Amino acid sequence: MARGAGSAARPDEIRRHNLSLVLAQIHRDGALTRAELTQRLAVSRSTVGSLVGDLTQLGLLQEVVPTGGGGVGRPSHVVVPHRGGPFAVAVDIDVDHMTVAAVGLGGDILAREVLRTGKEPTTPALVAQRIVDAIPLLSRAGCPDARPGGIGVSVPGTVDRRTGRVGVAPNLGWKDAPLGDLLAEIAPRGVPVTVGNDADLAVLAEHQRGSARGCDDVVYLMLRIGVGAGIIIGGTPLLGHDGHAGEIGHNVLDPSGALCHCGKRGCTETYIGGGAMLTLAGRPLPLTEAAVAEVFGDARDGDVRALTAVREVAGQLGRAIAGLLNTLNPQRVLVGGWLSEILEVARAELEAAVVEYALEAPTRTVQLVAPALGKDSALLGAAELAFAEILADPLVAADR
Amino acid sequence: MARGAGSAARPDEIRRHNLSLVLAQIHRDGALTRAELTQRLAVSRSTVGSLVGDLTQLGLLQEVVPTGGGGVGRPSHVVVPHRGGPFAVAVDIDVDHMTVAAVGLGGDILAREVLRTGKEPTTPALVAQRIVDAIPLLSRAGCPDARPGGIGVSVPGTVDRRTGRVGVAPNLGWKDAPLGDLLAEIAPRGVPVTVGNDADLAVLAEHQRGSARGCDDVVYLMLRIGVGAGIIIGGTPLLGHDGHAGEIGHNVLDPSGALCHCGKRGCTETYIGGGAMLTLAGRPLPLTEAAVAEVFGDARDGDVRALTAVREVAGQLGRAIAGLLNTLNPQRVLVGGWLSEILEVARAELEAAVVEYALEAPTRTVQLVAPALGKDSALLGAAELAFAEILADPLVAADR
Numbered sequence: 001m002a003r004g005a006g007s008a009a010r011p012d013e014i015r016r017h018n019l020s021l022v023l024a025q026i027h028r029d030g031a032l033t034r035a036e037l038t039q040r041l042a043v044s045r046s047t048v049g050s051l052v053g054d055l056t057q058l059g060l061l062q063e064v065v066p067t068g069g070g071g072v073g074r075p076s077h078v079v080v081p082h083r084g085g086p087f088a089v090a091v092d093i094d095v096d097h098m099t100v101a102a103v104g105l106g107g108d109i110l111a112r113e114v115l116r117t118g119k120e121p122t123t124p125a126l127v128a129q130r131i132v133d134a135i136p137l138l139s140r141a142g143c144p145d146a147r148p149g150g151i152g153v154s155v156p157g158t159v160d161r162r163t164g165r166v167g168v169a170p171n172l173g174w175k176d177a178p179l180g181d182l183l184a185e186i187a188p189r190g191v192p193v194t195v196g197n198d199a200d201l202a203v204l205a206e207h208q209r210g211s212a213r214g215c216d217d218v219v220y221l222m223l224r225i226g227v228g229a230g231i232i233i234g235g236t237p238l239l240g241h242d243g244h245a246g247e248i249g250h251n252v253l254d255p256s257g258a259l260c261h262c263g264k265r266g267c268t269e270t271y272i273g274g275g276a277m278l279t280l281a282g283r284p285l286p287l288t289e290a291a292v293a294e295v296f297g298d299a300r301d302g303d304v305r306a307l308t309a310v311r312e313v314a315g316q317l318g319r320a321i322a323g324l325l326n327t328l329n330p331q332r333v334l335v336g337g338w339l340s341e342i343l344e345v346a347r348a349e350l351e352a353a354v355v356e357y358a359l360e361a362p363t364r365t366v367q368l369v370a371p372a373l374g375k376d377s378a379l380l381g382a383a384e385l386a387f388a389e390i391l392a393d394p395l396v397a398a399d400r
Numbered sequence: 401m402a403r404g405a406g407s408a409a410r411p412d413e414i415r416r417h418n419l420s421l422v423l424a425q426i427h428r429d430g431a432l433t434r435a436e437l438t439q440r441l442a443v444s445r446s447t448v449g450s451l452v453g454d455l456t457q458l459g460l461l462q463e464v465v466p467t468g469g470g471g472v473g474r475p476s477h478v479v480v481p482h483r484g485g486p487f488a489v490a491v492d493i494d495v496d497h498m499t500v501a502a503v504g505l506g507g508d509i510l511a512r513e514v515l516r517t518g519k520e521p522t523t524p525a526l527v528a529q530r531i532v533d534a535i536p537l538l539s540r541a542g543c544p545d546a547r548p549g550g551i552g553v554s555v556p557g558t559v560d561r562r563t564g565r566v567g568v569a570p571n572l573g574w575k576d577a578p579l580g581d582l583l584a585e586i587a588p589r590g591v592p593v594t595v596g597n598d599a600d601l602a603v604l605a606e607h608q609r610g611s612a613r614g615c616d617d618v619v620y621l622m623l624r625i626g627v628g629a630g631i632i633i634g635g636t637p638l639l640g641h642d643g644h645a646g647e648i649g650h651n652v653l654d655p656s657g658a659l660c661h662c663g664k665r666g667c668t669e670t671y672i673g674g675g676a677m678l679t680l681a682g683r684p685l686p687l688t689e690a691a692v693a694e695v696f697g698d699a700r701d702g703d704v705r706a707l708t709a710v711r712e713v714a715g716q717l718g719r720a721i722a723g724l725l726n727t728l729n730p731q732r733v734l735v736g737g738w739l740s741e742i743l744e745v746a747r748a749e750l751e752a753a754v755v756e757y758a759l760e761a762p763t764r765t766v767q768l769v770a771p772a773l774g775k776d777s778a779l780l781g782a783a784e785l786a787f788a789e790i791l792a793d794p795l796v797a798a799d800r
Contacts, residue, residue: 158759158761167760167761168759168760168761217640217641229727233633233638233640233645234636234638236634236636238633238634238638238728239729240617240633240728240729240730240762241617241729241730241731241762241765241766242729242761242762242765243729244729244759244761244762245633245727245728245729245762246727247726247727247729247759247761247762248723248726248727250726250759251722251726251727252653252719252723252757253652253655254655254656255653255654256654256656264756264757319652322651323648323651323652323723324727326644326647326648326650326651327629327645327646327647327648327651327724327727327728328638328640328645328727329639329640329641329643329644329645329647330640330641331641356664357652357664359558359568359644359647359650360567360568361558361567361568361642361644361647362640362641362642362644362645362647365641365642366641
């Protein structure tokens, strides 16, 4: 609980805080006994009982007897998310498609719809409408007795998280787009809307339940058409003063490099974005996730030009990562997005470039890993955003 | 007070926490009335009275009647740092000299010694000895009745703050130097020793009592021979997993640039370090702070070559800052070290490069400013480090 300097906590504040703690534990770890909760929270057994009781009444948790298992004696009840509890409407907007999912407390994807947006103009208003239209479908498919507890949207662009306004999403052609407001206007009443940057949300989800669990200094590199970084330092998301941190795609790696669509030369995106991979592999446009996946497939199959392209991009990615190691000294770097296979196909080239370009100290300890949540990092991060209000204060759920 | 998930605070913990809060307020703001403390801490007047009483007995604070002022009625007592209280031994190691100072609670420099180290080899053992030798001199000169409460040392290199070990300080010729241990062995008994990176300490001091006060997302660029960044994000120092964050000096700005002493080409340090300035201005070595100051002086006086050099470095500095804006989105960037005058002499060139190379969003809100503490930022940051233990738990001061 964030506390002002020296202010005392009131009893109802403490209760809300403790309800939040219990719900957060179950949300992150899925299933815990009362005894485990008692130990983790370092409070009395009766306090835990009462907190679990309240959260059950709020329709957020339930107690079940696990099936299977070969233990001796009476099986312990475990506390789990309530199946009929609120679900997050999680949305991941990519350039040629968007994924809309119902995600339960605990992070399970209960239903998902993939909506192609390739040929039509993807305006913010259209996107907002399609999200809202998808909600009843998701509900019927995955959680018929539940209601949406929040909408969280991942956007490949800069986002002011306070207003849900997209500053610039170059590869969607959006500039200063009030996505949050458009969505809030047509969303079911009382359902809060939050919007975040894709890399920021991906690192959030991986930190909560993926490859960065238990790791408090982590960078997630989102490599799609554009390039962004989601950063958590000291366990806290690094969003920057206006929420624009991590926009490394247009940092210049070489001022005499190729022309970027932004007008500068040698931007990071021109070296390690999906476009760089296709160009180096001599593949035709359009630039899609499938086309990039094909290059990786061919590289694995021994296609020399594809393999050379992957290795070249891996070397440049190593240079970009080196800059982040020097600047941020993270414990772990996750390589995600369309290019996450690069760690499997060309780890040697990537690591050689990191060693060449980064200082020895941050290189010694860093781990380069793939995101455990695979393509769903940003989607599940959007769900975290959607659940944030309920997790911070479970009593608000009662008012919906 | 950092608190584990759900753990309850014990009464003595709360008391220590509150003592720490009162001391921190006075340390930062210098002089406050009991009424002001009561309001800030949102506790009762009698609690504040008792906390101030304890801190007075510990020899950390005192109450005085301010002289002057034209108010009506009985003048209020104000609480200030105790003049005979513990002082910090603050040390700033630069390449050709080191500054050793006695700094009181509240941040006043009570005495200082500047020790030249130019001609002799500056080994860690020698530096440690000179620091310890200086303590009685400082004490006599500035605070004869006081005792050292801690030693804090600023080093232009990477530091493991847990061990006080210097990983690499290239411009001192140090590698894996156990400065903290060497110093602890010969320091007065019971006086804790801490070592930090110069830019990290500079940003700490500027955040506490300089140009970054009240600003929670800030980067301090330390431009001496080498280049480093001290970063505070969300009010918390960004040190990275091993304490090596902010080492941007060897991030490559141009892979076809000049050869750096590290073996790579086009490192940031070769563009915006003191050496770049002297080379561009056509000045002879050795590379000293005075020589760089002379270039600035000549540039102000209209020397074309000096002015051109300053402008060229300003443009490159703008590029380096642009990368930091994209990555970290700070509210304020402080330009410090030997090159801090660059903001006065060539702000236009610097800002033009920032606008050219950074994204619009983080550029719109950022402020580029000079450090209010001038050349003393790192020194005063070292004092913050030295006081950290007493500030976190004033009762430890009683045991000294």
